Amino acid sequence: MVREGTYSTPLRERAVRMVSEVRERTGQSTDALSVVADRLGLDPHMLSSWVAQANACTPAPGDADQVAALTRRIAALERENGILKAASSFFAREADRPRRR
Secondary structure: OOOOOOOOOOHHHHHHHHHHHHHHHOOOHOOOOHHHHHHHHHOEEEEHHHEEEEEEEHHOOHHHHHHHHHHHHHHHHHHHHHHHHHHHHHHHHHOOOOOOO
């Protein structure tokens, strides 16, 4: 059996692309792996791990927009949190002051 590291990057990318194409054409995800693995002479489990790695590294469409929106929301919440901290310390100092009559 050939080690996984001996396969070239273009072959891996081509195999993953072929799995995606077969899945789109047939609508079956599990059969696509075995079909492509048989065509290229690869182990289906190894091909499955390549597909999983490719899917993990590829962001879904719209993720960039969602990340940007969440980043803006975090910044706004951090500003609000700073204002609330300043206000609470101000009112805590006011409450600790001795009152004049």
